[in-house]
Amino acid sequence: MNITWDYHIHTTFSDGKNSVDEIAKSSKKIGLLEIGITDHVRKNITYNFSDLLREIKHAEKKYQIKIWKGAEVRMLQDGQLDISDEILNKTDFVIGSIHSWPEDVPFEKGYQFLSESPCNIIGHVKFLNENLIKLFIKKKKILEINNQYRLPDEELSLIKKFPELKVSFGSNTHDINHLKPAHDYFQYVATKYCYDNQIWKFT
Numbered sequence: 001m002n003i004t005w006d007y008h009i010h011t012t013f014s015d016g017k018n019s020v021d022e023i024a025k026s027s028k029k030i031g032l033l034e035i036g037i038t039d040h041v042r043k044n045i046t047y048n049f050s051d052l053l054r055e056i057k058h059a060e061k062k063y064q065i066k067i068w069k070g071a072e073v074r075m076l077q078d079g080q081l082d083i084s085d086e087i088l089n090k091t092d093f094v095i096g097s098i099h100s101w102p103e104d105v106p107f108e109k110g111y112q113f114l115s116e117s118p119c120n121i122i123g124h125v126k127f128l129n130e131n132l133i134k135l136f137i138k139k140k141k142i143l144e145i146n147n148q149y150r151l152p153d154e155e156l157s158l159i160k161k162f163p164e165l166k167v168s169f170g171s172n173t174h175d176i177n178h179l180k181p182a183h184d185y186f187q188y189v190a191t192k193y194c195y196d197n198q199i200w201k202f203t
Contacts, residue, residue, distance in 0.1 A: 001196045003186040006179065007036035007070065008095060008123065008144065008170025013052045014039035016174045020052070024059035024067060026176040030183060034202060036170070038070035038095050043084045053090065068092045068202060072123060074099055079113040088118065092202075095144065095170065097123035108132070115139035121168050124149035128158060137164045142200050145189050147182035148172040156193045166200040 009023055010016035018026075020037060027035045037056055041049070053069060060067040072095045073083045081096055088094065096119030098110045107126065114122050115135050122136060124146035136143055143159075145151075145167050159165060169190070171182030190199060 001190055001194075001199055003169055003183065003190050003199075004032055005034035005036075005169065005201055006032055006171050006173070006182065006186075007034075007068065007093070007121070007168050007201075008038050008072070008146065009035055009173045009179075010039055010072075011037060011052070011055075013047050014041075018176045020055040020059045020067075021062070022176055023173075023179075024063040024065055026179055028063045028065045030180050032065065032179075032183070034066040034068065036068040036070040036093065038072045038170070041071045041073055041087050042082050045084070045087065049087055049090060066203070070095060072097055073119065075110055075114050075117065077102060077105070079116070081117045081119060093120040095119060095121045095123040098126070111135065115141050121170070123170070124172060125151070127151070128155040130158060130161070133158060133162050133165055137162060142166045142168045144168050144170050145186065146170055146172050147178065147185050150185070156189060159193045159198065160195060163195055163198060165198055167194055167198055168200045 011020050056067045069092045071091050073081045096114040101110050121142045121144050123144045169186040
């Protein structure tokens with residue numbers, strides 16, 4: 001399967017280096033047909049999410065590339081996603097991620113919390129084992145294959161053992177120069193470790 005999408009990209013609205021316009025232009029140039037803008041959000045968001053949505057709509061029309069409205073959201077230690085209902089309702093999808101976790105709490109607990117949360121995709125997992133895969137399948141969560149947090153081949157090899165598992169490809173790009181290398185990595189993983197029907201995409 002030819003991977004012509006990337007569902008995890010950050011812009012200058014959060015901690016990315018490039019504007020929505022620059023990202024759309026670069027994505028189109030390397031042959032992507034769909035992208036997901038997934039800037040970091042918090043319940044107390046520090047930027048105007050509506051402004052981001054307006055820029056997405058403008059770039060989508062200008063470059064004739066489908067841009068999905070996403071968000072990357074951290075899992076809090078109390079088991080809640082750090083996102084307001086207002087923002088949640090404006091997104092097409094949500095990536096739930098763990099960026100830091102208390103040392104005295106098992107890391108697996110964070111993934112259990114994420115699996116119970118309203119996120120669609122479990123972002124940049126730190127490790128992968130059969131128990132986690134079974135949990136994601138049971139809770140109907142999508143596993144993200146992330147370019148910035150690459151899993152070892154022996155862990156990626158578990159994917160084909162569970163045909164029910166769905167996987168998403170997201171570069172976690174903060175700089176447009178990383179788009180093409182991420183695309184190449186996705187092709188490698190998709191070809192070697194995934195059945196075509198395991199690969200999730202919007203359209």
